[in-house]
Amino acid sequence: MARLYAILLTFWPLCIGLQSQHKSKDNCVFQGDEDTSSFYQGGDVVLGGIFPLHSSPISSLFSFRTKPKPTMYKFFTPRALRWMQTMIFAVREINQRQDLLPNLSLGYHIRDSGDDIAVSVKRSLLIVNGQPERGSGQSCEDTQKQPSPVIVGDAASGISMAVLRTLGSFKIPLVSYFASCSCLSNKREFPAFMRTMPSDLFQIKALVKLVHYFQWTWVGVIGVDSDYARFAIQLFLKESQRFNICPAYVHFYPVVLMQDAVEELVNILKTSSATVTVNFSGESELHSILKECRRQNVTHLQWIASEAWATSKVLWEDFGDLLKGTLGFAIRRADIPHLSSYLRRVNVSVAQTSHFLSEFWEETFRCRLNGSLNTHAHGEVAQNWPPCNGNESLDDVYTPYSDVSQLRVSYNVYKAVYLIANALHDMSTCVPGKGPFQNGTCGSLYQILPWQLLYYMKRTHFTTLGEEVRFDDNGDPIASYDLMNWQRGSDGSLQLVRVGFYDASLEEDTDLIIDEPVIMWHRGEKAPESLCSQSCLPGSRKARQKGKPVCCFDCIPCAEGEISNQTDSNDCLTCSKETWPNQARDQCIPKTLEFLSFQEPLGIILWAFSAFGACAALAVLVVFIMYRKTPVIRGNNMELSFLLLLFLCTCFLIGLTFIGKPTDWLCRIRYPAFGISFTLCISCILAKTVVVLMAFRATLPGSNVMKWFGPAKQRSSVIFCTCVQGLICIIWLTTKPPVAAYNTKFMSATIIVECAVGSEIGFWCVLGYIGFLACMCFLMAFLARKLPDNFNEAKFITFSMLIFFAVWITFIPVYVSSRGKYMVAVHVFAILASAFGLLLCIFAPKCYIVLLKPEKNDKKHMMKK
CATH class of the missing domain: 3.40.50.2300 (Response regulator)
Structure with missing residues (x-):
């Protein structure tokens, strides 16, 4: 109620003052208590100022039956008095300059806002309205204190907003030195506001x-x-x-x-x-x-x-x-030059000239000046203070008023005064006809309109104390x-x-x-921690705790194949196909390339068996060549035996193409060579089996079947069967050939370098055709197994085909279930096992007779039943 009462009383002099601008004959009548506490000096232009010299008003109950006593405050702020004095210093400094406003003098009218909205609004109105001498009956043009077209103030954002809402209708500029609320940058709501304090x-x-x-x-x-x-x-x-x-x-x-x-x-x-x-x-x-x-x-x-x-x-x-x-x-x-000496010029005699300085002197030295009225909370105590003896000096005490080591807000006040002065200077240098207003007019310096001054202030930039001062579109520095x-x-x-x-x-x-x-910290030598949850180390991620802020979380290790290389990662990163997390899961490292290598034990063993098999086949071939004229060799289709041994040697060597790092060309050679070499072997065996079977048929009276199974026909049958396999391989290679592939699907930390078959149909057609020939060979051999010849090969071919089937039937599930180099090893093992089976079953008995039982290697023994 007291604040509302103060505000209502304040509006009366404003209204009367505004009416006097239209009716100069009317007298200004001041309503309410006369407020004489201020710093004032007249001039051509009087700058207003509002500063929170007091703060924290002491509340009291009002009976509304007697006149309220003056407001008492808890705190007197010497720092704010320095701000006031800085404004006065800046005005006097400008008045002494010849390069800035040489033909215009500045004045000031500075009041205490009490850090209170009601008091600040009231005193702002007094500043912009002027204040007549009580009972003078003078017109408003002859008031004791001139109206101010602009105000430097206030310190608090909330108070500045209240003052702006009161003065905004009249476009009276308010330049704050300490109000920092970003809300004041709203030009639609506060168009007349500027500040030297950042938002x-x-x-x-x-x-x-x-x-x-x-x-x-x-x-x-x-x-x-x-x-x-x-x-x-x-x-x-x-x-x-x-x-x-x-x-x-x-x-x-x-x-x-x-x-x-x-x-x-x-x-x-x-x-x-x-x-x-x-x-x-x-x-x-x-x-x-x-x-x-x-x-x-x-x-x-x-x-x-x-x-x-x-x-x-x-x-x-x-x-x-x-x-x-x-x-x-x-x-x-x-550092504002000469400000320190100006502040320290205050002594007992100077302090008695101003109510503000008197109170400051009493608060600083705890003594009482004659005639002073201390409105501080210690006012009653101040009556018991001893009288000041006149020997007090600011050089003997510390007070924030005279401390110029941290001129920050004071510097803002200094810049605010210079902002207004530079705007007035720009107005004074305006050339009529080239002005910014209607019809090229300039702003008048003799009857300043606040809105015109505001226009120049918003466009002013200047340099003071070596700093270039500029403002953005919102009037903020x-x-x-x-x-x-x-x-x-x-x-x-x-x-x-x-x-x-x-x-x-x-x-x-x-x-x-x-x-x-x-930096010196409050506790210890290191910066303190302030965390809801401890940081998640690299290798883990944050998992938000349900119902709590995002800063409260648990640390979850990254999943397989993922890393986090930063502290407090929100998500783990998936490694590329070519990389894999290290043990700490904080970085992706290249995956290990896996293939059946010549350097590893398994590769060496298979290589050794392949070489041994090829050498064994060649050794048997040499024996057969050496004993080619003996009945055992001649009686078992010698030419097909020689071809079979060569093709078996090739089969052993084909196994070597499966060892080593796969490449596209190696993959395209590997599978067709495997299919064709085994087709040659099985074709030779099939031809030998058919020849044995037909030879028995030829002994029957009237049979001439052997003319269809001569050496040329045997060779042709082998070539024909092989050509079918070759055609399958050509179709496979031209449509979807095998390629080298980097497989990351099955083994997480390893890249399997393998030969992708390309066309699954082509791969199984090659195996299927070999199986078909083997079935035909087995069938023929089975039919000829009981023929009466002493060295009938059909028995051995039957056993070799049984081994062949056992190996490859076992190979299929093992091959499908294996991965990586072990899949290749299974394939090589199947090749070697089947080749050794053919070599041993078909040729071992003949070598045994030729080398160890030469007495049986004659025609008589062969013809014996």
């Missing part, structure tokens, strides 16, 4: 990148219940999602903190597993929180400061042990922050050490630079 949008990006840099994924977020904190936290949570940062808690606490609200907040801080806390508030609200943290022994937190308190040395005096190691982004600092670390000096004082910076004008990956070795 929170950039501060939030910097804070999120800072948290991400140290891999803090589980952080607490708290803030005062104000527009500034609400918008900032909303942006922080949204930006955090990009980097998978989760809030352990989000808590807003009231501006006026009662004990129960403080205890509730500290209990949240105490019970949470998050060790990093980001706080969006001012220094006054944080004071009560830190006091309760100390009482409950909550001393483990790593604080991340918003720019509102990132450089506040006041908090260090009482809570240095809790705030050591704090990190926060602060706006860029600057290009963001640049220093990363500050709170460190304890050797004398126990706070040392704000610059440990990095953030520059929004740089590229995304290089906009944040941190000098990590310089």
Whole structure:
């Protein structure tokens, strides 16, 4: 009610003042209490200023029966007084320059906002409306304090929004030096707003990148219940999602903190597993929180400061042990020449000329000036302070007012004044007829219209103290922050050490630079951990815990054939067909190539047997050639025997083509050579069997069947049978030939280099034709097995075909069920076994007779039954 009462009273002088612009004969009448607490100096143009010199008003009950007493405040802010003095210093500096506004003098009208919306709105209206002398009855043009067409202020975003909603209808510019809420960049809602303070949008990006840099994924977020904190936290949570940062808690606490609200907040801080806390508030609200943290022994937190308190040395005096190691982004600092000497010129006599300076003097030296009215919470105590003796000096004490080591907000105030001055300078240099307004008109400097001044301000860019100051379309400066670390000096004082910076004008990956070795942490020498779950090492992936934030997860090892080569991988990556995970499953390594090699034992054994078989066949051939004229050799179709031995030698050697790394050409040679060589062998055996069978038929009276089975016909039959197999192979090779293939299907960590048959039909047709010839040969041999010749080959051929069938029938299931080099080994084994079976069954008995039983190698013995 008291705030509403103050606001309603404030609107009366505004309305009357605005009416006086149209009716100059009307008198200005000031409604309400006269407010004389201000810094004021007249000029051609008077710049307004609002600064939170006091904060935390003490609430009191109003009976509405008596006039309320002046508002009392808990805190007096010497830092804000420095901001006020910086504005005055900048105005006086500009007035002394000849290159900037040489024909125009600036003035100032500066008031205390009380860090309160109602008070700030009221005093803003007093500034833009002017203030007549009470009871003067003068017209508005003759008021004691001139109206201001522009205001420098306020510090708080919420208060700035309230002032803008009041003054926005009149297009009166407001240039803030500390209001950072991104909501103020909305030009549709706040068209008359500009600032020298970067938007929170950039501060939030910097804070999120800072948290991400140290891999803090589980952080607490708290803030005062104000527009500034609400918008900032909303942006922080949204930006955090990009980097998978989760809030352990989000808590807003009231501006006026009662004990129960403080205890509730500290209990949240105490019970949470998050060790990093980001706080969006001012220094006054944080004071009560830190006091309760100390009482409950909550001393483990790593604080991340918003720019509102990132450089506040006041908090260090009482809570240095809790705030050591704090990190926060602060706006860029600057050294303003001669400002320090200007601030220190205040003495007892100067302090008595201003209510603000008097209160500052009393608060600093705990003494009482004659005639002062201290509105501080200690006002009653101040009455008991001893009188000031006049020997007090700012050189003897430390006060934030005279501390110019961290001129950040003060520099923003300085730039705000220069922004307005440069805009006025541009207006003064405008050439009539070439102006930016209708019909080429220029803005008037003698009756300044705020909307015209705002036009020039938005398009002004200038250089001050070596920095080029520019503004974007929203009236925001290009963001640049220093990363500050709170460190304890050797004398126990706070040392704000610059440990990095953030520059929004740089590229995304290089906009944040941190000098990590310089950082002093709250506890220990390393950055603290703040995680909901421990990081998943390479070789595993994150599996989100049901019902919990994304930062809370379990670590699951990657599945077979997958890797993760980064910490905290969300998914495992599948290795390519040519690679396989190593034992740690953090990288893909080339798979082992598997094929039947000449160097391995199995390959050597098969190679040895192949060579031995070929040599054995050649040895038998040599024996047959040497004893070709003997009855045993001549009586068993010598020419076909010679051919059979050559083809058996070839079959043994064909086995060698299955050993070694397959290539396309080797695969295209391997299978046709295998099929044709065995076809030649079986064709020869079939021809020998038919000849034996027909020879017995030829002994019957009147039979002339042998004329159809002479040597030429035998050779022709072998060639014909082989040509059929050759035709099958040609069709196979021309349609879908065998190729070398890298098979990863069956053995995960191994690539099987094999010969893919290409056409399965072609492969089984080759085997099937060999089987068909073998069946025909077996049938013929079986029919001729009991013929009366002493050395009848039909018996041996029958046994050889039985072995042949046993080998290849066994081969089929084993071949189909085998993989890799063992499949090839089975194939080679089948070739060798069947070839040895033919060689031994057919030729071993003859060699036995020829070499060991020569007495049986005669015609008489052969004819014996």
